[in-house]
Amino acid sequence: MKQTVQQLPDLGLGLGLRGEHFNHILEHTPKVDWFEIISENFMDSGGRPRYVLDQIAEKYPIVMHGVSMSIGSTDDLNFEYLKRLKNLAKAINPKWISDHLCWTGVLSLNSHDLLPVVLNEESLKLITTKIKQVQDYLERPLILENPSTYLTFQQSTIPEWQFLKYMVEETNCGLLLDVNNVYVSSFNNEFDPIEYIEGLPHKSIVQMHLAGHQHNGDHIIDTHDSPVVDPVWELFSLAWERTGGTSTLLEWDGNIPDFNVCHAELLKAKNYMNGFEKQFVTPRVTVSETEIVSNPVDFMVTNVAKDFVE
Amino acid sequence: MDIKRDASRKATQKSFAQIQQWMQSQLINPQFRNDYEDFVKSTSKLSAKQHLQIYQRSYIARLRDCMIAQFPALSHALGKELFLEFADLYLHQYPSKSYTLGDLGQHFGTFLEETRPDKDAEVKESWPDFMIELANFEFLVNIIFDEKADENHQKTTLETKEEDLKLVPVFHLYKHQFPVSLYYKEVVNDRNPTLPFEAESYCVLLRRKYRLGLFELNRVQYYFLTKLKETQSIYKTKQFFITQHNFDANELESHWKQWKVKWLEEGFFTSTSRLM
Ligand SMILES: [Fe+2]
Numbered sequence: 001m002k003q004t005v006q007q008l009p010d011l012g013l014g015l016g017l018r019g020e021h022f023n024h025i026l027e028h029t030p031k032v033d034w035f036e037i038i039s040e041n042f043m044d045s046g047g048r049p050r051y052v053l054d055q056i057a058e059k060y061p062i063v064m065h066g067v068s069m070s071i072g073s074t075d076d077l078n079f080e081y082l083k084r085l086k087n088l089a090k091a092i093n094p095k096w097i098s099d100h101l102c103w104t105g106v107l108s109l110n111s112h113d114l115l116p117v118v119l120n121e122e123s124l125k126l127i128t129t130k131i132k133q134v135q136d137y138l139e140r141p142l143i144l145e146n147p148s149t150y151l152t153f154q155q156s157t158i159p160e161w162q163f164l165k166y167m168v169e170e171t172n173c174g175l176l177l178d179v180n181n182v183y184v185s186s187f188n189n190e191f192d193p194i195e196y197i198e199g200l201p202h203k204s205i206v207q208m209h210l211a212g213h214q215h216n217g218d219h220i221i222d223t224h225d226s227p228v229v230d231p232v233w234e235l236f237s238l239a240w241e242r243t244g245g246t247s248t249l250l251e252w253d254g255n256i257p258d259f260n261v262c263h264a265e266l267l268k269a270k271n272y273m274n275g276f277e278k279q280f281v282t283p284r285v286t287v288s289e290t291e292i293v294s295n296p297v298d299f300m301v302t303n304v305a306k307d308f309v310e
Numbered sequence: 311m312d313i314k315r316d317a318s319r320k321a322t323q324k325s326f327a328q329i330q331q332w333m334q335s336q337l338i339n340p341q342f343r344n345d346y347e348d349f350v351k352s353t354s355k356l357s358a359k360q361h362l363q364i365y366q367r368s369y370i371a372r373l374r375d376c377m378i379a380q381f382p383a384l385s386h387a388l389g390k391e392l393f394l395e396f397a398d399l400y401l402h403q404y405p406s407k408s409y410t411l412g413d414l415g416q417h418f419g420t421f422l423e424e425t426r427p428d429k430d431a432e433v434k435e436s437w438p439d440f441m442i443e444l445a446n447f448e449f450l451v452n453i454i455f456d457e458k459a460d461e462n463h464q465k466t467t468l469e470t471k472e473e474d475l476k477l478v479p480v481f482h483l484y485k486h487q488f489p490v491s492l493y494y495k496e497v498v499n500d501r502n503p504t505l506p507f508e509a510e511s512y513c514v515l516l517r518r519k520y521r522l523g524l525f526e527l528n529r530v531q532y533y534f535l536t537k538l539k540e541t542q543s544i545y546k547t548k549q550f551f552i553t554q555h556n557f558d559a560n561e562l563e564s565h566w567k568q569w570k571v572k573w574l575e576e577g578f579f580t581s582t583s584r585l586m
Contacts, residue, residue: 040410046458048520068409074327081409106330110406111337111369112376112414115330122326151361152351155324188361190353218355219364 005141005174008096008206011061011247013266018252022052024259029059032263036249039066039097043088057092063207063249064094065176068110071130071144072117073103082137089138096206098143098176101127101164116149119156119163128170135171143206145176148184148213148222159191161199168204175200177243178209179235180228184220193235202242210236210269211251225254227265237272245273324349336362337369338405373401373414380415381448383497384441387505396422412452419446436508440488447490454482454515454522461520464581466574472544474581480517481578483527483536485510491524518577525576531569535578 012033017025019041024030035056042053056062068081089097102114117123134142144167146160158166164175177200186193212226228236228250236248250266324332332349350358377397378385385393404417419442426438459479466475484491489506491513496503512532516523527535538547548566551557573579 040412044410044412045456047456047517049456051461051520070409074330078409103330104409105406106327106334108407109334109338110408111334112372112406112411113337113365113369115333115365118326118329120326126326150364151358152353153329154347154349154351155329156351188353188356188364189351190355218360221364221368 003140005143005172005204005206008141008174009061009247010245011063011095011207013269014061014063014247014249015262015266016065016249016251016253017053017056017062018256019049020256021259021262025056026052028259030259030263032060032266034061034063034095034247034249036063036065036251037094039064039085039088040068042092043084053092062092062094063247064089064092064097065145066097066099067114068104069099069134070102070104070110071099071134071142072101072115072123072127073106074126075106075108077130077133079137082134086138089140096143096174097138097140098145098174098207100145100147101160101167102147114147116147116151116153118153119158119160121157124158124163124166124170128167131167131171131173135173141172141174143174143176145178145209146181146185148178148181148188150188150219150221152189159196159199160185161196165199165201168201173204174206175204176207176209177205177239178211179239180209180211180213180232181222183229183232183235184213184222187220194238197235197239197242200242202244205239205243205246207247207249208236208239208243209249209251210266211253223254224251228268233268233272234276236269237274238276240273241276333362333365337366339402340366370398370401373406374398376411376414377401377418380452381418381445383448383494384444386497386503387441387444387493396425399425412456415445415449415452419449437505440490440506440508443486443488443490444493447484447486447494450482450484451494451515451522451524454480454517457517459517461518463518466579466581468571468574470574470579470581475544475579476542476582477535477539477578478516478518478580481539482515483532483539484513484515485532486513491515492526495524514578516578518580523577530565534569 014034014036015032017035017037037053042050064085066085069085070078085097100114101117103117104113104115105111117127131142131144144164146164167173168175177197179197182193182196185191186196210228210232211222211224212228214221214223214225248269250262250269252262252265256262329349336343346358346362350361352358352361374394374397377400378390378393381393388396400418400421404421406414408414422438422442422445426442428434428438457480461479463478487508487510489509489511491511493503493506510529512527512529514525514527514535516525534547534551537550538544541547541550548559548562551562552559
């Protein structure tokens with residue numbers, strides 16, 4: 001590999017690039033440190049999404065974040081997908097490429113969801129082999145994110161933080177720590193989020209994600225459609241202290257507000273960089289009545305009808 | 311024998327592949343089972359089954375949302391409830407095999423054709439034809455939105471020489487049995503159209519500066535533009551209609567003059583040479 005995880009730069013505070021904000025960004029060139037794109041929204045585009053991205057990539061550092069690698073599937077890697085991913089990377093020169101520790105389907109089918117992986121020695125062996133294949137093919141380290149999960153398999157024998165640590169040790173991949181996902185998964189699967197963050201290999205954390213979620217009383221759904229809640233800021237402040245600070249990005253995918261609202265939410269992160277112990281916040285929880293789908297569809301599909309002229 | 315311990319040993323013996331196949335079948339083809347506990351841990355708040363149900367609900371909800379986003383006009387035409395019934399059956403019959411959600415609806419037109427209620431009847435009803443045409447058209451709109459093309463166009467005006475006028479690279483002509491494009495436009499502009507009667511229609515779907523445009527055409531315009539797309543020469547196209555279809559040269563010229571003004575404004579053309 002040409003580059004190691006430790007050589008990747010600290011990009012500062014970034015935002016997920018969303019179609020709703022294209023015009024604002026092109027017109028105003030707002031002072032955001034960097035943007036993260038959903039790779040699949042651009043890798044097959046010869047139209048407006050790609051045209052806009054090319055312009056934005058000239059002005060801002062870009063990171064490619066994917067949802068379809070399915071590194072945790074027992075199926076083989078899809079090299080047609082990887083080829084397109086690599087081609088996009090060649091064209092826009094991202095600072096790094098990330099995906100999730102998850103699987104999207106088996107037997108050549110795709111559920112288009114980020115499904116939870118069974119965490120045991122068998123899966124660790126297969127996943128680390130696949131990570132090495134991807135890194136060899138892309139000629140760069142792969143950065144993997146902890147997904148939000150809603151169940152734990154009976155056959156899981158390794159806690160997720162430890163699984164991620166083994167992955168890093170075996171492959172030198174990097175980690176994208178989504179502190180909201182840690183909170184969501186810890187609530188749904190009843191583990192201690194602080195122990196989780198404390199146990200991670202902090203030097204390999206290349207990036208963090210922040211996002212909002214929806215609390216449904218007996219479970220939490222990762223909806224990315226609202227501001228970050230206080231307990232998640234609390235975890236962010238812990239992770240910030242342990243990592244010594246790292247590239248941080250806010251994801252907002254449902255009910256997307258104006259660019260400036262997203263940006264202001266991102267900048268709140270600055271209030272949580274002063275040390276975990278000093279900044280304890282009492283968790284406050286709001287419970288929603290209706291359930292929303294995780295990772296809303298606009299996250300992955302361009303609404304063509306919205307973009308029509310005449 | 312300790313049955314409980316035996317059951318838990320059986321559970322831990324499931325292979326990585328078996329676990330994934332089990333979970334996937336629970337998403338794509340959910341059926342009542344009694345083996346949730348063999349795969350999924352229950353927590354103090356939720357049973358194993360309830361944990362799995364979170365994934366089952368979001369699987370179908372996400373794909374339904376995507377189908378509505380790809381087929382807004384068809385979903386309006388059928389009504390959301392009926393549309394989702396079709397969508398659910400379709401997703402069951404044609405589960406996604408692509409890494410991109412962009413391909414999700416690619417077989418929907420075929421599926422509607424295969425499942426039309428009058429499939430085996432001798433005399434066919436016409437409404438399924440409309441639904442199928444609309445589905446096929448809507449999916450094409452999605453494809454053309456992202457079609458690869460260089461759109462660094464030269465601006466064209468009435469002063470641009472006719473031999474320099476070329477159709478823009480993303481330029482697709484369609485002939486329909488129903489007023490499909492008109493209906494589509496009404497829906498995406500929130501004008502709440504009622505179901506149309508059968509009537510042949512013609513349109514062009516084009517893209518300039520990476521924005522889509524959809525324009526109605528009459529029959530002659532459709533054939534004129536089809537020939538123009540083929541020859542990329544206005545002169546040759548006119549000649550073709552004059553010599554092969556006995557068009558009166560003067561009459562054609564006076565039509566063309568009107569079409570040209572309108573089509574220039576609508577961005578049909580690019581130019582091969584710089585403006586004077
Ligand atoms: Fe995330």
